[in-house]
Amino acid sequence: MDSQLLNPTSLKSRFTARFLRALTKINAPNPISSSSPTPREIFQRYRRIKVAADKSMAYSVRSRTTWSRATLSRLRTRSRHRRLASFGPRSSVTTAAVLKKTSSHGKENEGGLGVQAGELRELVPGGEAMDLCNLLDETAHYIKCLTTQVQVMKTIANLYSLE
Amino acid sequence: MQIVSPFSCSITTTQLFSYFAFSAYQLRKMSSRRSRSRQSGGSRITDDQIYDLVSKLQQLLPELRNSHSDKVSAAKVLQETCNYIRSLHREVDDLSERLSELLATTDSAQAAIIRSLLLR
Numbered sequence: 001m002d003s004q005l006l007n008p009t010s011l012k013s014r015f016t017a018r019f020l021r022a023l024t025k026i027n028a029p030n031p032i033s034s035s036s037p038t039p040r041e042i043f044q045r046y047r048r049i050k051v052a053a054d055k056s057m058a059y060s061v062r063s064r065t066t067w068s069r070a071t072l073s074r075l076r077t078r079s080r081h082r083r084l085a086s087f088g089p090r091s092s093v094t095t096a097a098v099l100k101k102t103s104s105h106g107k108e109n110e111g112g113l114g115v116q117a118g119e120l121r122e123l124v125p126g127g128e129a130m131d132l133c134n135l136l137d138e139t140a141h142y143i144k145c146l147t148t149q150v151q152v153m154k155t156i157a158n159l160y161s162l163e
Numbered sequence: 164m165q166i167v168s169p170f171s172c173s174i175t176t177t178q179l180f181s182y183f184a185f186s187a188y189q190l191r192k193m194s195s196r197r198s199r200s201r202q203s204g205g206s207r208i209t210d211d212q213i214y215d216l217v218s219k220l221q222q223l224l225p226e227l228r229n230s231h232s233d234k235v236s237a238a239k240v241l242q243e244t245c246n247y248i249r250s251l252h253r254e255v256d257d258l259s260e261r262l263s264e265l266l267a268t269t270d271s272a273q274a275a276i277i278r279s280l281l282l283r
Contacts, residue, residue, distance in 0.1 A: 020278060027266050046263040053259060113213075116241035123248045136216035139244060143223050146251040153258040160265040 011145065014060040016152050022052035023156075051075070057149050067138050070126025213237070220244055 007013065026048050055075055061068040113132070120135060121127035124142050127135055217237045221227050224243050227235055 023262070023266070024278060042263050042267060045266060046260050049262050049266075050256065050259040053255060113237055113241055116238055116245065119245045120241055120248075123245055123252075133212060133216065136213070136220060139248075140216075140220055140223060143220075143244070143248065143251070146248065146255070150251060150254050150258065153255065153262065157258055157261050157265060160262070 011060055012148050012152060015056055015145075015148060018056035018060060019053060019152065020156070022056055023049070026052060053149060053153060057145055061141075061145060065138055065141050066130060066134065067125045067127070067142050074125065217241075 026045060054071060058068045058071040058075070063069050063072070117132060117135060120139060121130070124135065124139055127138070130138060214237070217240050221235065221240050224240070224247055227240060227243055
């Protein structure tokens with residue numbers, strides 16, 4: 001098991017530190033509840049952990065890649081939506097309309113990869129507005145970050161389930 | 164290439180600000196893309212570039228890493244990439260669920276010990 005963090009500034013250690021701090025924050029408001037938590041509480045906590053994981057990863061990458069910028073802006077818009085609930089639908093429609101207009105540029109030279117590239121664009125955040133070269137670049141980095149995320153979360157889950 | 168303007172009459176300042184921020188981001192992206200293509204001597208992306216990127220992607224995929232790149236078409240690499248990303252998303256979901264259950268049941272003292280060990 002790799003519990004040693006060789007490089008203190010590596011992506012893995014940055015993500016781990018941020019994610020653990022977020023987990024502490026999520027767990028804090030819950031004093032020792034002897035009774036088993038309701039399924040609704042578990043679901044809420046699951047959503048918060050998932051959002052915290054994506055947020056920690058996006059913050060660890062900062063704005064160096066388009067997908068991290070897209071994830072961060074998506075997270076900020078979502079938190080803004082929750083606060084201004086009445087204005088939510090309008091701003092999301094505006095952003096989607098703007099993205100659709102830019103998506104046609106840079107896709108002329110895709111060769112025979114149109115269908116798969118479109119699928120990939122849906123999976124990688126911010127992929128709609130990228131040309132093929134950037135999309136492949138971003139995908140490589142995105143996969144690397146996702147594998148790091150999975151590795152760290154697996155390690156943490158194993159540690160928690162040792163007792 | 165045109166930039167869309169919102170048609171809604173009653174628009175808040177936050178929406179206006181986010182719209183302008185996004186269009187400024189677009190303009191920056193467009194100009195950077197144009198200057199990049201000028202440097203590469205043409206607006207078309209070469210097939211070699213795409214081939215390099217696809218083979219780099221192939222090295223990251225667990226299933227296709229061992230087979231030779233000429234036996235695997237670019238379309239298959241992209242398809243496998245999509246499947247791999249989806250499976251990674253699913254793994255993250257499962258791990259989040261597992262963590263949420265574990266957080267609920269673990270004794271808080273043990274949790275504090277674990278956290279202090281890892282955040283050292």
